[in-house]
Amino acid sequence: MEDHPQSTLVDVAREAGVSRATVDRVINGRPNVKAKTVAKVRDAMARLHYRPDPLAAGLARRSRHRFCFVLPTGTNAFMQDLATQIATMGDWLARNRAFVDRVEVDVFDPQALATALDELPRAYDGVAVVALDDPLVRASIDRLVADDVPVVTLISDVPASRRLRFVGIDNSAAGRTAAMLLGRFLAGQKGAVGVLVGSLSLRDHMERCFGFSQLLGREFPGLRILPVVEMRDDRDLAETAVRDLLKAHSDLVALYNAGAGNQGVAAALKAARKTPRLVFVAHELTALSRELLLAGVADAVIAQNPGHEARSAARLLLSRGLDEAIIAEQERIRIDIFLRENLP
Amino acid sequence: MEDHPQSTLVDVAREAGVSRATVDRVINGRPNVKAKTVAKVRDAMARLHYRPDPLAAGLARRSRHRFCFVLPTGTNAFMQDLATQIATMGDWLARNRAFVDRVEVDVFDPQALATALDELPRAYDGVAVVALDDPLVRASIDRLVADDVPVVTLISDVPASRRLRFVGIDNSAAGRTAAMLLGRFLAGQKGAVGVLVGSLSLRDHMERCFGFSQLLGREFPGLRILPVVEMRDDRDLAETAVRDLLKAHSDLVALYNAGAGNQGVAAALKAARKTPRLVFVAHELTALSRELLLAGVADAVIAQNPGHEARSAARLLLSRGLDEAIIAEQERIRIDIFLRENLP
DNA sequence: CTGAAAGCGCTTACAG
DNA sequence: CTGAAAGCGCTTACAG
Numbered sequence: 001m002e003d004h005p006q007s008t009l010v011d012v013a014r015e016a017g018v019s020r021a022t023v024d025r026v027i028n029g030r031p032n033v034k035a036k037t038v039a040k041v042r043d044a045m046a047r048l049h050y051r052p053d054p055l056a057a058g059l060a061r062r063s064r065h066r067f068c069f070v071l072p073t074g075t076n077a078f079m080q081d082l083a084t085q086i087a088t089m090g091d092w093l094a095r096n097r098a099f100v101d102r103v104e105v106d107v108f109d110p111q112a113l114a115t116a117l118d119e120l121p122r123a124y125d126g127v128a129v130v131a132l133d134d135p136l137v138r139a140s141i142d143r144l145v146a147d148d149v150p151v152v153t154l155i156s157d158v159p160a161s162r163r164l165r166f167v168g169i170d171n172s173a174a175g176r177t178a179a180m181l182l183g184r185f186l187a188g189q190k191g192a193v194g195v196l197v198g199s200l201s202l203r204d205h206m207e208r209c210f211g212f213s214q215l216l217g218r219e220f221p222g223l224r225i226l227p228v229v230e231m232r233d234d235r236d237l238a239e240t241a242v243r244d245l246l247k248a249h250s251d252l253v254a255l256y257n258a259g260a261g262n263q264g265v266a267a268a269l270k271a272a273r274k275t276p277r278l279v280f281v282a283h284e285l286t287a288l289s290r291e292l293l294l295a296g297v298a299d300a301v302i303a304q305n306p307g308h309e310a311r312s313a314a315r316l317l318l319s320r321g322l323d324e325a326i327i328a329e330q331e332r333i334r335i336d337i338f339l340r341e342n343l344p
Numbered sequence: 345m346e347d348h349p350q351s352t353l354v355d356v357a358r359e360a361g362v363s364r365a366t367v368d369r370v371i372n373g374r375p376n377v378k379a380k381t382v383a384k385v386r387d388a389m390a391r392l393h394y395r396p397d398p399l400a401a402g403l404a405r406r407s408r409h410r411f412c413f414v415l416p417t418g419t420n421a422f423m424q425d426l427a428t429q430i431a432t433m434g435d436w437l438a439r440n441r442a443f444v445d446r447v448e449v450d451v452f453d454p455q456a457l458a459t460a461l462d463e464l465p466r467a468y469d470g471v472a473v474v475a476l477d478d479p480l481v482r483a484s485i486d487r488l489v490a491d492d493v494p495v496v497t498l499i500s501d502v503p504a505s506r507r508l509r510f511v512g513i514d515n516s517a518a519g520r521t522a523a524m525l526l527g528r529f530l531a532g533q534k535g536a537v538g539v540l541v542g543s544l545s546l547r548d549h550m551e552r553c554f555g556f557s558q559l560l561g562r563e564f565p566g567l568r569i570l571p572v573v574e575m576r577d578d579r580d581l582a583e584t585a586v587r588d589l590l591k592a593h594s595d596l597v598a599l600y601n602a603g604a605g606n607q608g609v610a611a612a613l614k615a616a617r618k619t620p621r622l623v624f625v626a627h628e629l630t631a632l633s634r635e636l637l638l639a640g641v642a643d644a645v646i647a648q649n650p651g652h653e654a655r656s657a658a659r660l661l662l663s664r665g666l667d668e669a670i671i672a673e674q675e676r677i678r679i680d681i682f683l684r685e686n687l688p
Numbered sequence: 689c690t691g692a693a694a695g696c697g698c699t700t701a702c703a704g
Numbered sequence: 705c706t707g708a709a710a711g712c713g714c715t716t717a718c719a720g
Contacts, residue, residue, distance in 0.1 A: 001410065001445060001465045008697055019707040024699060032705055054439050055399045056697035059712050066345065088671060095398050095668065101345060121345045176685040184643075187531025215685065299528075307673045324439065327432060329651045335686040341520040341559065342679040352713055363691040368715060376689055400713035403696050 007048035016044035065098040070129040072107030077286035082306040110134035126317030133203040156204045171204045175211025183220035190222040191253035194245040198233035198259030208258035238264030254279040303336040351392035360388035409442040414473040416451030421630035426650040454478035470661030477547040500548045515548045519555025527564040534566040535597035538589040542577035542603030552602035582608030598623040647680040
């Protein structure tokens with residue numbers, strides 16, 4: 001059992017022959033200390049292997065962290081899950097003197113999102129936003145950052161903005177993953193593949209499509225990708241879209257839904273009663289997609305973990321406020337693949 | 345922007361008309377307080393929405409947490425990764441006044457592991473152990489727990505023991521997942537399937553085999569599972585095993601390695617140059633398995649995240665020491681599926 | 689059964 | 705440029 005002796009700031013002060021206030025100045029890089037004194041203190045710190053206690057510092061500073069999470073309105077199951085996860089981490093955050101507010105905005109309206117961001121009190125110590133890649137939104141994010149409010153983008157990125165970081169998955173890779181599974185599950189079958197998205201002006205949906213087409217085209221030449229259908233993540237529009245695809249293409253063998261609205265897709269597939277079943281790959285683990293997987297309607301679900309993403313966003317903002325290092329590996333959001341067998 | 349006013353213990357003392365020491369007694373359930381006083385304090389706490397500050401409490405208590413992680417010796421890449429991840433969280437732990445030591449033992453020797461556990465200083469505030477499901481080991485774990493040292497099992501469980509919790513994946517489900525992927529990738533092809541493990545007396549390997557056979561037998565009747573080969577996670581033994589399988593079964597179409605030693609499997613597959621390629625599913629994401637995936641030698645890798653597991657074990661032990669709640673969802677270890685396309 | 693006082697390791701005015 | 709003193713929110717002996 002190893003020893004872990006901790007020397008304190010007082011020990012360093014004594015060793016260096018200065019006061020605690022001076023040691024504090026050196027540790028925190030505050031001004032007005034003679035270079036010679038700085039050196040003395042640094043030496044003492046090194047000799048004693050001093051490691052400051054950030055918890056005590058936080059207490060003395062009475063520091064609090066207020067964060068704001070900006071989420072899209074609506075009943076999308078994934079976003080609801082995300083909201084729940086944010087609420088769930090409240091206790092943990094409170095223990096770290098951190099608090100999060102939530103704001104909801106229409107995700108399909110860049111102007112509304114930009115305004116919401118502009119109206120955010122600059123007293124916030126950090127903002128996490130499910131963004132829209134739009135010049136207006138980008139400008140609003142940059143204004144926040146200019147006002148010294150760190151911003152992380154969540155789920156959907158605005159790469160050109162000055163956000164601290166993007167918390168989400170590589171959506172092109174997610175699309176490629178979907179294509180690989182779908183292609184291999186079809187195993188040589190030839191035919192048409194339908195692709196649905198909420199909107200091609202949503203960066204994440206667009207990137208999934210891109211990755212999907214890219215890989216399918218390269219690896220599975222027997223499969224023909226049909227023109228992408230936008231259905232605004234609406235289950236009725238999705239249902240109609242799938243019905244139309246089935247009607248128009250008798251050789252339809254598979255479906256990839258890069259957006260929400262799986263309820264509609266499932267309804268159309270059920271009504272069609274095609275044999276052999278179409279291969280169907282969807283996104284996000286929800287009560288519904290889980291059911292579809294168990295029922296054998298969906299073959300695979302590509303997912304990201306909203307709990308992980310919420311905590312990661314909070315940790316990043318917190319680490320910024322506390323000036324602490326992060327564990328990079330912990331903040332990498334993975335592309336999850338779920339089959340019926342590895343459902344959590 | 346919401347307000348988050350915090351009342352302190354002093355506020356509660358004033359409101360209840362008692363001293364801080366008494367409030368402290370009530371908060372922490374210490375004895376020697378009149379029921380009436382307890383009630384007064386409770387009321388005041390409720391009125392002020394008082395929430396104790398665990399960081400300040402930790403400071404005043406000068407509490408430190410010493411944990412010990414007991415890992416298998418050897419050069420197994422996954423275990424090395426686990427060791428690295430444990431080291432990586434040192435900084436974060438230190439900030440929380442926690443420290444971890446590491447002990448290494450031969451994983452194939454129950455007696456050695458039991459002795460190592462018995463010899464662990466009872467001053468530890470928690471132990472995480474990559475266990476062996478053996479009566480000797482179980483008894484040693486139970487002795488630790490009896491001595492008031494909480495234990496979590498890591499990666500491989502001892503379900504009958506009194507361990508606080510198991511940090512790892514559901515290995516039967518992992519085996520089923522492997523079977524599902526392998527079966528679907530074969531897509532109707534008939535033939536023999538080879539299965540390798542390190543040892544059937546390792547609970548995790550055994551459970552993977554079990555899940556694998558169960559699902560393959562049920563869902564893919566065209567595939568014939570060959571008798572399981574034990575190769576002690578040794579690359580040379582693994583290579584020989586695969587060579588033998590290839591020689592003995594001309595209809596071998598797929599391979600599942602539930603253990604380590606993928607290097608040997610890959611070498612044998614390479615030497616055989618069979619067309620069409622065998623479908624090969626392996627476990628754990630390592631430098632090698634990643635390469636095999638990229639090279640198209642392995643079709644899928646079933647994995648667990650050692651960084652997540654190390655942090656989860658530490659969080660569980662820490663939450664025990666601090667008497668704090670955990671976020672259950674965060675401590676669930678997922679069965680990861682990696683294809684070439686979603687490699688991190 | 690209860691409280692006054694000192695202290696945990698650091699920071700913050702304030703004085704010089 | 706530097707230090708003495710008070711304080712962050714809680715706990716710990718000790719006294720009564």
